[in-house]
Amino acid sequence: MEDLYIRYIHFFGIILLSATLFYELISFSRTLTNAQLKKLLWVDALLGISAVIVLISGGLLWSSFGKPSEFYTKNPIFHIKLTIFFLIAIISIFPTWFLLKNRKSTEAVISPPSYVLYIIKFEAALLIAIPLLAVLMARGVGLA
Numbered sequence: 001m002e003d004l005y006i007r008y009i010h011f012f013g014i015i016l017l018s019a020t021l022f023y024e025l026i027s028f029s030r031t032l033t034n035a036q037l038k039k040l041l042w043v044d045a046l047l048g049i050s051a052v053i054v055l056i057s058g059g060l061l062w063s064s065f066g067k068p069s070e071f072y073t074k075n076p077i078f079h080i081k082l083t084i085f086f087l088i089a090i091i092s093i094f095p096t097w098f099l100l101k102n103r104k105s106t107e108a109v110i111s112p113p114s115y116v117l118y119i120i121k122f123e124a125a126l127l128i129a130i131p132l133l134a135v136l137m138a139r140g141v142g143l144a
Contacts, residue, residue, distance in 0.1 A: 003065035006057050013053030018127060020047035021088075024095065025124045028117055032110045041099050048096070051089055077142035081133040088123050095120055 020043050027040060062072050072078045098116050136142065 003061070006060050006065050010054060010057035010061060013050050013057055016050035017047060017054055020044075020050060021120075021124055021127055025120050028095070028112060028120055030111060030117070032112060033108065034105065034110070037099065037102060037105070037110060041103055044096050044099050047092065051092075054085070071143075072137075074144075075137055075142040077133050077137045081130055081137065084126050084130055084133070088126050091119050092123060 023043050024040065024047065027036065027043070029036075032040070062069055095112075095116050098112055102110050
């Protein structure tokens, strides 16, 4: 029964992570007002919290609940999925750094560097691949 709660928390975290990342995708623009920046700071914090929820609940599913850990550990698709997740987490540092650096700005309009916008688009593109990999993995694709 505990695995149901852990799975629910995992799915909740995934949905929250997706929603916050796609909110950032549609809200980040070439110019941001202070109000937009403050809202994006909250959304970005929620994105980080959701990533931690996904990581912890996923780790519990891998190690203690659900299928045996060998099901995941021996599957190369699982490793690709994890790599993509960690890549998203690592590159999300750059938009977060931009937001934190400008949170006390007194300028009426702030222009994010173009690389921040590209990173968010790249994160969203990578995130779209994860559900496909999860479905393939659940079907046993990748196991010898």
